[in-house]
Amino acid sequence: MRNRECHPLLRGERREGRKYRNGFSSAEMESLSSICETLLPPLPIESLKNNNNNSSDAVKFFWESSGSQFPVPDKIVEILLQRALPEALILLRLILWMLATRFGTLLLCGSLCLNGKWPFINKFSDMSLDNREKVIQKWFKHRFLTPVRIVFLYIKVLCLIIFFSQCDENGENKVWEAIGYKVDNEVNTNNYTDNDKNRTLEKGIVEAMYETNLTLPQKLDQKGLKVSMDSKNNILKIKCDVVIVGSGCGGGVAASVLATSGHKVLVLEKGNYFTSRDYSSLEGPSMNELYELGGTYTSWDGKVAILAGSTVGGGSSINWAASIRTPDSVLKEWSEEYKLSFFSSYEYLSAMDTVCKRIGVTDKCVEEGLQNQVLRKGCENLGLRVDYVPRNSSEKHYCGSCNYGCRRGDKKGTEVTWLVDAVDHGAVILSGCKAEKFLLEENNKEGCLRSKKCLGVMANVVTNNVTWKLQIEAKSTISAGGALFTPPLMISSGLKNKNIGRNLHLHPVLMVWGYFPEWVRDLKGKIYEGGIITSVHKVQSKDSSEVKAIVETPAMGPGIFSSLFPWESGIDFKERMLKYSRTAHFITIIKDNGSGEIRTEGRVRYEFDDSDKENMKEGLKQALRILIAAGAVEVGTHRSDGHRIKCEGKSEKELREFVESVYATGGPMSHEEKWSVYGSAHQMGSCRMGITESEGAVDENGQSWEAEGLFVCDASLLPTAIGVNPMITIQSTAYCVANRIAGMLRME
Template sequence: MRRERHPLLRGGRGGERKYSHTFTRGEIQLLGSVCETILPPLPLNSLEGEEDQPTKAVESFIKASGSQTPVPDQVAEILAKRDVKEIALLVRVVLWLLGTRLGTLLLCGSLCFCEKWPFIHNFSRISLEKREKVLQKWSTNRFLTPIRCAFVFIKVLCLFVFFSTVDENAVNPAWEAIGYHVDNDEDPSEVPKKRPLEKGMVETMHETDSTLVHSLAQKGIKATLDPRDNLFKIECDVVVVGSGCGGGVAAAVLACSGHKVIVLEKGNYFTAADYSSLEGPSWEQLYEAGGIFPSADGGTYILAGSTVGGGSAVNWSASIKTPAEVCRDWAEDCKIPLFGNPEYRSAMDAVCLRIGVTENCVEESFQNQVLRKGCENLGLKVDYVPRNSSEDHYCGSCCYGCTKGNKKGTDSTWLVDAVDHGAVILTGCKAERFILKENKSGSKRAKKCLGVVAKTMTKNITKILQIEAKVTISACGALLTPPLMISSGLKNHNIGRNLHLHPVAMAWGYFPGSNTELKGKSYEGGIITSVHKVVEADSNVRAIIETPALGPASFSVLCPWESGLDIKKRMVKYARTAHLITIIKDSGSGNVRVEGRVNYRLDASDRGNLRAGLKQALRILVAAGAVEVGTHRSDGQRLKCKGISEKEVEVFLDTVSAVEGPLSLVENWTPLTSAHQMGSCRMGIDDKEGAVDVNGESWEAKGLFVCDASLLPSAVGVNPMITIQSTAYCLAKKIAESIQKVPF
């Protein structure tokens, strides 16, 4: 029996869909021609020579096309909805050129020639075979920079839409062919139905201008309408912007200390009964930019949570304490006493206790079995990864919200503590700027923060919200805290700089279903339960190797595109293709000063460490018994393993590189990913070293604090959840002690 889902996370699309994009039908037709070339209909004998005889589902998939409804329209919709004007404009210019003979000649060369007048076809009339050759040239030619970028964005969106779109029964027609299904068969009686934050929740999507004040009053919050300025004035002791690892902890500590706390969250509130495990709607509702967030140069794809609980609601459960050497570096080199104090170690213990961290795993997933077996066969050390879930938690869809309610994010722990002590959470609210006034108290800080101005994401509330507070805490993450501070008029040169991403490069290995020793499918089971550290002779860690969560759409997006046939072959092998991720503690950094625009580059040591991690990951995959291994480099770099010698493996490994973007400048580039963003408003001993002081307070504005990953002095080198929560815990304790001295 399939339980009912929250409407926002349901995949069904009954009836005809209406689109808000402004692409013309001619542009949609040309977009469809490109999508058809990326994922073309193929002859039924295309997969001859593969391991198994094609089933009816595989045959249907072979015949399917990227141009089929609703793919082109949804690609256009995403381009318009994401509001990345440069990308949408670039795609439309390319489509306009392809709609003319002259433009097609410029972009396609002699491949558009025909035998009859006027001897030149526009793109949609070129044969499918020749169109594929055109796209292959675009994908590898670094001198056609804008065209290559347009191709990559269309390819990403086309494949994402094709493999994530579902019908009214929440099924995608291609899933059976690739061995994928969504587990909707949980016993409804075992799924938590409660909404533990209900008593402190005000969901603006259900409010109007006429109801909001009353709803806030029912929660104990004083709110009044200021008709002169057309805004609602709302009063509290502390306002926290963001509800993730930092904001959730800060809200709990301060509410439990007796202060009236309001938490602003841009996203919406979901619980276990709401989650669907459907990749498309889950990305759309739970992630920043709908999960499609590239860096400015297109070389790195960024994942960040955007829902109540933030990243803790959608992360992969890894709960690793801050490494001792990182604490030492931050305490000694960065001169931040907190990280050298017993107080911080006690905070990590308190955090792990509150979010239910366990050390072992009863049953490991297919990908983690691969990592463990490969390491053991090579004599390499592999450790279990602590998780904020039970030891028997076997869930591969926690990245879409945990449908079993087993994972303990801030939405089911710290925020529960906060609302139990009177905190109120306003969802669908986006902070616009901090309220900064001249500070006349004689403090070194020129300004004083009196709260935050926010707007709701619903059209039902037309008035601005002005939340006035003794203390304001920015906890909206390393991607959003800097733009918010800059848009408020703060000038410290560290704001938005020193952004670290823990860049990730992936290696893959294919394990046929006949390999019965390694059980399961790539998307099943605990996402991260094992880790291997890649160390140098001096024991310095160069990288760590873990396993990722990759649904069919994510898998297809990251796969190199060599041809329509190749991408379909890769997808048919999806369920038994294991991925290992190489994560490094990056020395290089980027910046984020404007919301939605991240600039990022690796330095030489980062590239070397990624390369070392990728080579080790490939060795592990070969040792685990993969019949084929490869990377995500754009040229489709791979190696057949059957009967191969160790020397031949090493020769292949010498060709492995982690050539990062920008994709426009590199011939064979490797797409990087990031799920950890840190350091963009780092702590420092003075305003030259950091954007905030060692207590998290802005150097420029008294009463304005940062409690999220942006204040970390550098990259952590491991999954940062425990580090973020422990830092926020310590800082919030200090804020709670000092707030009594601050007059309202």
């Protein structure tokens, strides 16, 4: 049960009488349910290993539960209809339809669907559970018809993340007790004041989801904006000095700088506004509401799973708090190789100091959680250096659920720092509002090299209660929607610079894991407890100080854990989930030389460089060594074949051979039998800064090379990947760019 009320959007849902959006036929639903049942089959309790030690009612309930039980298949369909790419949805429905027919099942399943009785061919749902399991195992290994493999993978991910993260109206899921998971209910009432009833952004926030066509103009007018209505064309016209699209690390900082400089600022944010009192720490509802596409965003080929914030505060509201300054090697690269003196200037170095002070960065940590204890112990046993990670929270912060919003109000995202400064100086934040295109006209200004001039932005409210089209006119327009959204917005507005949408870097990660039973006494706690990232190990090349990868720890709620962990069979997967709470994970982050592109919303294409795969391999190997040295009884990777080894009783040679067998595989659409899904929580570079128009989409002031008055102020500005968590770099760059914009406005 919740210890206090949270926002209705972040609670569990009442299932009785709940109707799901379902456009699938009964035949398609039958096939889908059969696949879900195969992934998580109901099993007799007698089949559980070490049954005497696992005979609780909770374990029995979990063991006998099925992935096909209501509402899992219905929620899968609802998510697919809302979020899947059209071509992916067509392919998935085609596969489900084929599996609902005997001939289609024969084509996809082969001899496994045959029997000795008329009509001799079973459709998929009529096949035995064992044979259905063999079919899925076969398709996960199939090297040629990879689109079919993608379909089974997509269903696997959605089925498991829903099953393990869903909760009822009381915020409960009966299987959590079996896997050793408890929702973080702790709050810090010391961070609440009488003013918290009005919320920190109350002075400037306008939440479109609560407004109507009548009240929205009134609210905006009350906040000091100039508002007029063009009823004939259904346009609500708004005038301000600066309009900013996005409220995250870039937009939040820009709003603060420009508002405190005396300009009337309007921030547009397509996500909703929540405070620490609103957060629930419930994985399912929180992911659905706070993340882009509910956390199901992937590259077009399924190779990279992408996490990006979609709420007021953007990624800073749900990131893992790591606050690392831009490495000197990166600043040198940008200033010398890219000739951007901006990044070697006192201006930028001073900005990093200002940013760290404003968001309360500290590198002290009083108590570490299980995963960071494992990282530190393993490194120390191997004689490797392990550093504390600076965080934008207090040294006593012991919150493992900041990725669902910090309930303690301790982590200092932009929504409790920079945006507060902004609204205190008259800025207005309009949440639930999505920018559609920039308003551009031909630039007739004498002596100006830019062919266009930006006058503002057109936007729409994302809910149906407001039907106005919003036309925001401003002296300066800033795109701060992040590396995934700034390029599509600029391209759809008619900008042509070749760098827009290209050079997208993702900091791709792969994971390794180690199981530490409860009897490993010197490592206390569960994997979801304690600060998410408090320790880091840098994997350096043997012949130089070059950092090939860094090893950190991730946030792993049961939904994300289950969706990413390799599936080998139903019983194996259920056994693995019983070990969830003590299965520590490490991530290896690389400074990727490979890159991708994002030209249309939701369509990321990405390719690895050979050096990326080599660096990833070295990072994975080192991470496994650390887990083994920390005392893991079993270690493995997330490779599709369930690549793992039990450490007990193994010789040093056997363990070394296992570690050396690790490599960076291709993705699920590669023609490899063994594959992996990479992760990305950092996206950057897709609208990079360049010294000339041919080298970048914007100049050193962040201004578009094509449109006067249009600026970019987010992670897409960065010339390359950074190789570390980028929050400080993004905010420092935004701070400098915003100050330069303020200087230009003063000169007008």
